[in-house]
Amino acid sequence: MxxxxxxxxxxxxxxxxxxxxxxxxxxxxxxxxxxxxxxxxxxxxxxxxxxxxxxxxxxxxxxxxxxxxxxxxxxxxxxxxxxxxxxxxxxxxxxxxxxxxxxxxxxxxxxxxxxSRTLGVPGEDSYIGNGISFCAICDGAACKGKDVVVLGGGNSAVEEAVYLAGMAESVTVAVRSCLKADPAACDKLRSLENVTVLEGWNAAEFYGDGSLKGVRLKEVSTGEERSLDCAKVFEYIGxxxxxxxxxxxxxxxxxxxxxxxxxxxxxxxxxxxxxxxxxxxxxxxxxxxxxxxxxxxxxxxxxxxx
Ligand SMILES: Cc1cc2nc3c(=O)[nH]c(=O)nc-3n(C[C@H](O)[C@H](O)[C@H](O)COP(=O)(O)OP(=O)(O)OC[C@H]3O[C@@H](n4cnc5c(N)ncnc54)[C@H](O)[C@@H]3O)c2cc1C
Structure with missing residues (x-):
């Protein structure tokens, strides 16, 4: 039984x-x-x-x-x-x-x-839930008027970046290779004035002072680095x-x-x-x-x- x-x-x-x-x-x-x-x-x-x-x-x-x-x-x-x-x-x-x-x-x-997959780079463990999010619906409202970064270039990343652009001051989408979402979603994203798309960039480190202050990116082919100060990072990397x-x-x-x-x-x-x-x-x-x-x-x- x-x-x-x-x-x-x-x-x-x-x-x-x-x-x-x-x-x-x-x-x-x-x-x-x-x-x-x-x-x-x-x-x-x-x-x-x-x-x-x-x-x-x-x-x-x-x-x-x-x-x-x-x-x-x-x-x-x-x-x-x-x-x-x-x-x-x-x-x-x-x-x-x-x-x-x-x-x-x-x-x-x-x-x-x-x-959700994570990157495993320095700083990530410290800032998950404290600046790093996997859910634009849950945490997007807190980004009103702020600068945010979205990591990833698939459908989830692109669709959620479009959603975030409706409330954030600016959205930077960084993707290791290139945008791979449906063409219509990519076109919509690229048409938004407050969105920047960085193709060929990896996240190398998250930094802050107890709460997240930004993410350091590394250009995949040249190794060039740049730091992006932001209030929140949304990871959509699979x-x-x-x-x-x-x-x-x-x-x-x-x-x-x-x-x-x-x-x-x-x-x-x-x-x-x-x-x-x-x-x-x-x-x-x-x-x-x-x-x-x-x-x-x-x-x-x-x-x-x-
Ligand atoms: C950002 C994003 C956007 C998406 N957009 C779309 C879209 O526009 N259209 C579309 O068709 N699909 C979309 N998808 C995909 C869609 O969400 C999934 O294909 C769908 O939810 C899969 O359903 P599921 O029931 O297999 O799994 P899930 O929806 O993942 O449900 C699994 C459930 O199992 C529970 N669970 C896990 N482990 C345990 C455990 N040990 N004990 C008890 N419970 C457990 C979880 O809590 C969860 O509730 C999107 C996905 C993401 C991440």
Whole structure:
């Protein structure tokens, strides 16, 4: 016997979609998340490419998805999962950081997404949360009338830089190679008067006096250095899988992403995966939701055949 048919770890778009499909397939479901439900989109300014909703704030889309799970009475617990064990009888035990929080289930869907990558340069550890941010939505308001720096040149960096330019005095975007975001987003960024784009520049050090005062940049090809005084630096230099807690399962590739087949099955029977934590080419809301639906259907099939 297990507490639940299915435990879903992570309540971003993948986890919430999996929950909706699993409940409709008549499974008893528990959804866990270390943070508020919604996943990364909570901190995304605008989502413009989720079909059927036009332009919507990430937070609004997250709330709508969570409301949908609540209309279906999906239980949700604030818990940080630290390990999943598989018993000889196939029952999965989900152990959490919080004392006494242990759940059992016949099937588990891993939907823990990714975390922000960091640079590992001097000063970074000291100023994360104290000048260095990964979330323009959370910390942008504090930049009103100030100079800020955005590191990175992908879609996230460019879109968030455009958002910040609406409130900051100036935004400097520094990118190691060149802007690689969608052309329309790059054009928009370059058209803004208070934005400077520095291509071919690396962040070499963060400096300050207890709170961040700026970032030292190094030109990649010449080694030339320059210091940019600023109130805040926003890092958008990529993501790493949030899968440390699944190391023991033997389902991760070398980069830490979960290997799953087209039915979102991992190599461990009864363990499925969905969303950004999975090996895939396109990490977006729409693909996370699609994975979640397939994973839930596969979990239902697995449980029906136990
Ligand atoms: C800045 C930015 C802008 C973006 N803009 C867009 C966009 O415009 N359009 C688009 O389609 N996509 C966009 N994306 C991508 C989109 O956010 C992701 O593809 C999507 O959120 C993935 O959903 P997910 O459910 O797989 O993972 P996530 O949304 O990352 O959710 C994972 C959840 O798992 C939880 N979790 C992690 N570890 C644990 C643990 N050990 N225990 C319990 N819970 C855990 C996390 O707290 C989180 O809530 C953007 C991403 C970023 C970073």
């Amino acid at each position: 297990a507490d639940y048919d299915l435990v879903i770890i992570g309540s971003g778009p993948a986890g919430m979609t999996a929950a909706i499909y699993a409940v409709r397939a008549d499974l008893s479901v528990l959804m866990l998340d270390r943070l508020a439900p919604g996943g990364k989109i909570i901190n995304t300014n605008e989502i413009q490419n989720y079909p059927g909703v036009g332009t919507i704030s990430g937070a609004d889309l997250a709330i709508q998805m969570f409301q949908h799970t609540q209309e279906l009475n999906v239980p949700f617990d604030y818990k940080t999962v630290k390990e999943v064990r598989v018993g000889e009888d196939g029952v999965k035990t989900i152990l959490c950081e919080e004392e006494g929080a242990v759940y059992t289930a016949h099937a588990v869907i891993l939907c823990t997404g990714t975390d 993501q790493i899988p949030a899968t440390d807690c699944f190391q023991n399962l033997g389902v991760l590739n070398e980069a830490g992403y979960v290997e799953a087949d087209a039915m979102m099955r991992t190599r461990v029977p009864g363990i499925f995966a969905a969303g950004d934590c999975v090996v895939k080419n396109l990490r977006q809301v729409v693909t996370a939701c699609a994975d979640g639906a397939i994973a839930a259907q596969s979990a239902a099939h697995y449980i029906q055949n136990l």
